[in-house]
Amino acid sequence: MKYAVGIDWGGTTxxxxxxxxxxxIIKKIKHDTADFGKPNTFFxxxxxxxxxxxxxxxxxxxxxxxxxxxxxxxxxxxxxxxNIAGWKKIEFSKLMEKETSHKTYIDNDxxxxxxxxxxxxxxxxxDNILCxxxxxxxxxxxxxxxxxxxxxxxxxxxxxxxxxxxxxxxxGCGNKGCLEAYIGNSKITAYAKSKMRKEKKTLLWEMCGNDxxxxxxxxxxxxxxxxxxxxxEIWDYVGKNLAVVLAGVINLLNIERIVIGGGVALAGKPLFxxxxxxxxxxxxxxxxxxxxxVSAKFKEGAGIIGGASLVFxxxxxx
Amino acid sequence: MKYAVGIDWGGTTxxxxxxxxxxxIIKKIKHDTADFGKPNTFFxxxxxxxxxxxxxxxxxxxxxxxxxxxxxxxxxxxxxxxNIAGWKKIEFSKLMEKETSHKTYIDNDxxxxxxxxxxxxxxxxxDNILCxxxxxxxxxxxxxxxxxxxxxxxxxxxxxxxxxxxxxxxxGCGNKGCLEAYIGNSKITAYAKSKMRKEKKTLLWEMCGNDxxxxxxxxxxxxxxxxxxxxxEIWDYVGKNLAVVLAGVINLLNIERIVIGGGVALAGKPLFxxxxxxxxxxxxxxxxxxxxxVSAKFKEGAGIIGGASLVFxxxxxx
Numbered sequence: 001m002k003y004a005v006g007i008d009w010g011g012t013t014x015x016x017x018x019x020x021x022x023x024x025i026i027k028k029i030k031h032d033t034a035d036f037g038k039p040n041t042f043f044x045x046x047x048x049x050x051x052x053x054x055x056x057x058x059x060x061x062x063x064x065x066x067x068x069x070x071x072x073x074x075x076x077x078x079x080x081x082x083n084i085a086g087w088k089k090i091e092f093s094k095l096m097e098k099e100t101s102h103k104t105y106i107d108n109d110x111x112x113x114x115x116x117x118x119x120x121x122x123x124x125x126x127d128n129i130l131c132x133x134x135x136x137x138x139x140x141x142x143x144x145x146x147x148x149x150x151x152x153x154x155x156x157x158x159x160x161x162x163x164x165x166x167x168x169x170x171x172g173c174g175n176k177g178c179l180e181a182y183i184g185n186s187k188i189t190a191y192a193k194s195k196m197r198k199e200k201k202t203l204l205w206e207m208c209g210n211d212x213x214x215x216x217x218x219x220x221x222x223x224x225x226x227x228x229x230x231x232x233e234i235w236d237y238v239g240k241n242l243a244v245v246l247a248g249v250i251n252l253l254n255i256e257r258i259v260i261g262g263g264v265a266l267a268g269k270p271l272f273x274x275x276x277x278x279x280x281x282x283x284x285x286x287x288x289x290x291x292x293x294v295s296a297k298f299k300e301g302a303g304i305i306g307g308a309s310l311v312f313x314x315x316x317x318x
Numbered sequence: 319m320k321y322a323v324g325i326d327w328g329g330t331t332x333x334x335x336x337x338x339x340x341x342x343i344i345k346k347i348k349h350d351t352a353d354f355g356k357p358n359t360f361f362x363x364x365x366x367x368x369x370x371x372x373x374x375x376x377x378x379x380x381x382x383x384x385x386x387x388x389x390x391x392x393x394x395x396x397x398x399x400x401n402i403a404g405w406k407k408i409e410f411s412k413l414m415e416k417e418t419s420h421k422t423y424i425d426n427d428x429x430x431x432x433x434x435x436x437x438x439x440x441x442x443x444x445d446n447i448l449c450x451x452x453x454x455x456x457x458x459x460x461x462x463x464x465x466x467x468x469x470x471x472x473x474x475x476x477x478x479x480x481x482x483x484x485x486x487x488x489x490g491c492g493n494k495g496c497l498e499a500y501i502g503n504s505k506i507t508a509y510a511k512s513k514m515r516k517e518k519k520t521l522l523w524e525m526c527g528n529d530x531x532x533x534x535x536x537x538x539x540x541x542x543x544x545x546x547x548x549x550x551e552i553w554d555y556v557g558k559n560l561a562v563v564l565a566g567v568i569n570l571l572n573i574e575r576i577v578i579g580g581g582v583a584l585a586g587k588p589l590f591x592x593x594x595x596x597x598x599x600x601x602x603x604x605x606x607x608x609x610x611x612v613s614a615k616f617k618e619g620a621g622i623i624g625g626a627s628l629v630f631x632x633x634x635x636x
Contacts, residue, residue: 126470128470142571149462150572152446153574153605155602157570158572158602158605159569161602162566174603175600175601175602240484247480248563251477252476254469254473254475254476255469255470281484282484282495284473286471287471
């Protein structure tokens with residue numbers, strides 16, 4: 001059996017795992033991102049942890065990393081990790097290889113998740129996939145013609161900034177009307193609150209212990225699963241907004257699989273039913289028929305498995 | 319010098335040309351599409367015309383065809399040409415090769431135009447291009463990672479059916495609110511007429527000889543070039559609507575070049591100024607900066623040159 005080290009590098013925590021070629025996580029370590037510091041200490045500190053997860057195994061094919069920022073994967077180069085100080089213009093793979101003697105690959109975190117789903121998850125067997133992560137923001141990873149698509153400057157996938165309602169709600173990016181400004185985590189909460197205030201007969205009040213300020217999309221998800229009318233309507237609002245962009249992407253790219261993950265996607269059936277219904281209304285029949293919209297397979301482990309997939313894929317291509 | 323035969327196969331006319339590897343049309347013949355008939359007569363009738371354009375030249379690398387319909391390019395197979403009777407499920411390349419002894423390639427007409435622009439036109443030197451054709455409909459051809467992108471079922475590029483205003487104006491496809499339902503040729507005319515009726519002080523009345531029913535987008539283009547306020551406003555309406563979708567595509571695909579052609583694009587500066595202004599407003603700064611929006615180089619010859627490019631490209635890849 002062959003193995004690879006997958007590293008899920010987030011703004012808060014770093015998870016380091018050993019993954020088998022079958023996509024199973026064999027061993028896993030989690031640390032605070034802050035523990036590793038800037039490049040001058042990072043590689044020295046992470047190296048023994050990598051050795052630790054690999055202990056007792058042969059055939060380690062390399063290290064694959066998903067990182068939150070702007071990366072040139074062919075060169076293993078980090079342009080910038082906006083949320084982690086000290087990581088501008090770093091030859092990451094080269095430095096990691098020097099320290100660990102393992103061939104190293106790195107890509108954007110959202111792309112790595114898409115790769116995990118294609119390699120071992122809900123995208124398996126498909127060559128043209130849009131993988132969405134619904135959370136604080138709306139992230140997108142594209143697999144086209146069987147491979148990750150990066151775009152001209154490695155910045156493809158910014159589907160959260162699709163101009164859904166031009167001139168509308170202010171988005172974190174500074175523009176107005178982006179998809180994310182309607183279906184980002186906090187926007188869903190704000191929308192739900194505004195609806196709750198006008199409706200006393202909803203399970204949402206009970207869910208949040210009558211404290212509207214503690215309401216989260218998770219509460220809305222649970223209420224909808226219990227059939228709460230208002231909660232179902234809230235997910236229909238989210239689904240309809242997302243569907244506009246999905247229909248556009250289906251018509252433009254003729255993709256065959258849309259994989260949706262992230263915390264917000266845990267709302268499950270009420271959300272997915274709405275997404276499918278409205279996407280069907282807006283996409284061309286011929287193209288919608290050939291596209292399936294499904295829930296992501298992986299939750300926490302996606303970054304580790306996807307990181308390892310970077311390694312296994314690179315070895316397949318050789 | 320190497321040559322290829324490029325065939326621009328339209329619903330009304332077929333143009334057959336000999337193209338040099340430099341992208342120059344050396345010789346050209348035009349016929350009514352109806353003259354060639356269905357597959358049982360088509361190949362016999364077109365073969366001598368192909369021989370005619372090739373006469374006196376050596377190094378003919380093959381034949382490349384752009385056709386209006388659903389095509390599987392790898393197999394040279396026509397699923398359907400909706401506007402030309404008798405062309406369902408035809409092994410086009412195989413039959414053409416049998417008749418002419420020239421290696422034959424075929425692709426969708428919009429894709430072939432995108433390839434012409436990439437090979438010899440306004441997309442030269444770029445690997446990630448959206449090529450738009452603005453006319454009766456809004457067609458799109460995508461070059462991603464240097465090659466034509468076809469999608470899972472060879473139907474990518476239906477950008478005209480992007481849901482611009484969900485639930486809005488009825489589109490020819492049966493859905494409501496598609497981009498095409500706002501900026502297709504006849505929709506621009508209808509919008510211009512509705513504005514003219516409320517405004518006597520516009521050059522548009524003079525342009526159409528005071529016969530509003532004879533108004534075309536060409537009149538609106540000419541009036542705008544002369545500085546007519548209403549005409550400029552009409553192009554701003556068109557540009558703004560198109561910009562929503564272009565900003566979305568830039569953010570999603572991180573393309574570097576948008577090439578816009580077709581009859582409507584002849585409006586020129588007033589239209590392009592509006593497209594650029596509004597796309598800049600809605601796209602992410604980082605991505606907009608790396609994208610240029612330009613006018614297509616080719617007009618009539620694009621289909622012939624693009625057809626020939628299919629041949630030259632296939633030979634490069636070998």
